[in-house]
């Protein structure tokens with residue numbers, strides 16, 4: 001058996017692995033439950049042989065049991081997002097053509113029809129967990145383990161495929177760099193269809209025999225109550241969450257604030273990533289919690305890449321140095337490495353780097369140059385330390401830690417009968433990092449009803465992709481060759 005988390009878990013046996021809305025579960029219970037899920041999925045076969053299995057379960061023990069169960073059956077785990085409307089769920093079903101879909105009974109209405117229409121085996125997670133355990137196959141670490149969907153500069157989201165070896169490399173790099181041990185206890189509040197929550201929080205905790213406490217959804221007040229309760233050692237979140245926590249702290253009474261801050265001070269490490277951490281947020285968080293947030297940089301395709309140090313000085317506005325096992329090179333447009341002080345594209349190599357985009361050989365090929373993955377992010381090295389300058393494309397927006405494609409949103413909006421032209425941009429925002437804004441030119445005679453349009457979009461796009469603002473324009477700013485000039489559009493929006 002080579003799914004490396006499994007032998008680790010055997011070792012931790014009766015220790016608590018997961019604290020979740022459903023209760024407390026030991027590593028032994030997780031091993032047993034995942035074996036039952038695996039046997040259920042195998043349904044008499046000996047190995048799922050890298051067939052994708054999609055699953056939709058709320059954050060909690062069942063989620064982890066499904067993920068491990070799919071792995072143990074030899075399948076590829078494809079977590080579906082709770083935030084995705086039917087349209088986006090169907091996209092993933094069509095793109096992966098899974099062997100089966102597993103859904104928590106509370107969410108069965110979300111997948112029932114789409115699965116039926118595709119003649120897909122649809123199973124309930126409760127049924128899977130109740131199945132008798134049977135033999136499971138040996139799964140080589142080189143095999144595909146997970147597909148996570150991520151937005152790119154072109155059209156629809158792509159499935160990022162990582163192998164068991166990739167995931168193990170991503171975990172061990174962070175365990176070493178951030179000093180994870182079995183004494184740790186982390187709060188998981190991040191979405192579990194994104195790498196940050198899946199690997200940095202959950203998988204790292206389970207690798208070392210720590211406790212992962214899963215909250216069903218982010219709620220600033222509940223997170224503060226838990227932090228104030230004490231006993232946590234680690235916390236990881238995106239900048240938007242820190243902004244919301246600061247806001248809740250400021251609204252609390254002096255006595256409550258004192259308790260909240262004390263809870264933070266008892267932790268050993270607080271980490272921020274998935275989007276740029278504004279220096280004022282870092283500074284305010286230091287006053288609130290006593291912690292200098294450790295900022296790191298990473299990406300679904302490569303896991304974590306650059307990190308400020310666990311010990312030693314963390315530099316505000318900087319993302320530190322390459323993590324263990326990760327090779328980083330900044331290059332110019334021609335692919336030649338650039339020297340210190342010169343901005344270049346971050347390119348990455350190492351065992352943490354993903355295998356391929358699912359069913360997209362051409363896009364996979366284009367994503368690499370001479371074995372180095374091209375991130376599309378621009379950085380500069382100053383005194384050896386990396387600073388992120390931005391992205392090479394204005395069409396990638398980072399909002400609340402989510403990466404979204406302006407082109408995907410534009411494509412969706414253009415399907416609306418009243419919209420003639422549209423351009424979507426990310427506009428700087430103190431809470432969201434970037435706010436998704438849509439500039440629209442309406443068809444003759446059609447008016448813009450922003451609320452109705454947002455409601456229409458919500459049926460087609462994940463909530464975090466729905467434009468926060470929709471603005472009517474007579475015409476969009478265009479450059480000499482007639483292309484919408486997004487930098488000009490952003491300036492106009494900021495001035496308005």
Ligand code: AMP
Pocket residue numbers: 150195272273274275276277295296297298299300301319375377388391398401402403
């Ligand atoms: P995702 O694949 O959704 O995790 O998004 C990865 C992207 O998030 C990267 O390519 C960067 O553009 C951005 N990102 C992640 N961490 C940071 C950071 N610390 N500072 C700035 N941008 C970041």
